[in-house]
Amino acid sequence: MANDMNRVLIETIVKKTLKDLKNSPERSTRNLVDMALHFSDGRFQRSFFETASTMLENPVSPYYDLIKDAAAHVDPERILTFGMNLGYNSCTVGAKKIRENESCCGFNIPWTISIALSEQRLNDDPECYSAVLTEGEDLGIYTWMLSYRGRLQDTLPLIQAHPDSAFILFCDPEDITPTFLDSIMEVKHLMLAIRFGEDLAPVCNTLRDRELLYSLYHIYGEEDADEVMCGDLFISAKQMHPIFTAVYPEETCPEETAASVYQAILKDRKAQTFQTVAWDLAHDTSYIDGIISDDSCTVFFAEDGRLHMPGKSYSLPLSLFEQSLRDILKQAFPKK
DSSP, rough: OOOOOOHHHHHHHHHHHHHHHHOHHHHHHHHHHHHHHOOOOOOHHHHHHHHHHTTTOOOOOOHHHHHHHHHHSSHHHHHHHHHIIIIIIIIHHHHHHHHHHHHHBBBBOEEEEEEOOHHHHHHOOHHHHHHHHHHHHTTTTOOOEESSOOGGGGGGGHHHHTTSSSSEEOGGGGOOOOHHHHTTOTTTTEEEEEOOOOOHHHHHHHHHHOOEEEEEEEEEGGGGGHHHHTTTTHHHHHTTSEEEEEEEEOOOOOOOHHHHHHHHHHHHHHOSSSSSSSEEEEHHHHHHHHHHHHOOOOEEEEETTTEEESSSSSSSETTTSSOOHHHHHHHSOOOO
C-alpha cells in the first residue's frame, strides 16, 4: 500500500501531529481526531472517532498523559507505521475489502486472526504461515495476533515479509532478550504484548529505553477476576507505562464472570479511570468485528493448526496445514 495516495496524505498529517505532540498533546490529539472524524466514511472509523472525540472533551483525561508519555518514549516512526497499518490498512481499507468479499463469497471474515505458531512448523515450513497471511490480506485481514513458545526472533522473517499488516506478538518477560531486542529495532509494524507478572519492571524499562511499542496482557480466572473488575490490575499496570492493558479469561472461567469483567472495563474506559487503555481481548475484538461486518466471528488457530472456537468446548476439524484459510472460513462461518 506504499503507493496509496490517501495513505500518503494521512501519513503526512500524522507525522506533523506526532512532532507537535510533545509540546501540545491535548490540542494536537483533538485536532487529529477531529480531522479523522471529518474524513471517516466507514462504520467502524466513525464509531471509533466519535467515541474518541467525546472522551477527549475531558480536559483532565489520563489518556492525555498516556499520549504525552508515548510521544516522549516511543519512536515516532514506530507509532506511525504500526498505527497506519492498524488504523488505515486494517480498519479502513481492509474493512472495506472484508465487506466486499463477504458480500460476494457468502461467509464471514474476521478483522483479525490469532495464531499460536508451531516451533517445528515455523522452522521446517515457514512458507505455510506466510501463505496464510497473504491469503488473509487478500481477504482484507491486516491485523494478526501471534504467540510463540520458541525464540521470538524466529518469528521476525514472517512478520517482515508482510509489511502492510500490523502484528501483536504475545510473549513472557523472560522472552525479551538482548538478542531479540537487537533484532526488532527495524521492525516498525510490530507491538509486543508482555504477560503481566513478576520481574516486569526491568523489562518495561528496557523497552522504554529502546523506544519500543508495547502493551501488557493478563489471563484471569474466576479467583482473580475481582482484581480486574476493581481496577487494581490497571493501577499496577500504570507503573509499567503500557499503551494497552489487555485481559483474557481462562478456558475454565465462567461466562458470567467474563461478562462482568467486560462490563467493568467498559465502565472504566468510559470514565477514563486509568492511564492505560483497558482492553478485553475477547469481547472488544468481537465488538469491532460486528461493527465492520455485522456478523461477528472470532478466529484462533492453535499450534497444531486446528481452528478453535473461543467460548466453545470443542474445535472443528479444520486445519491451516490441510486447508486454505478461505475454505476454513467458508465452512466455519457461513453467512446466515
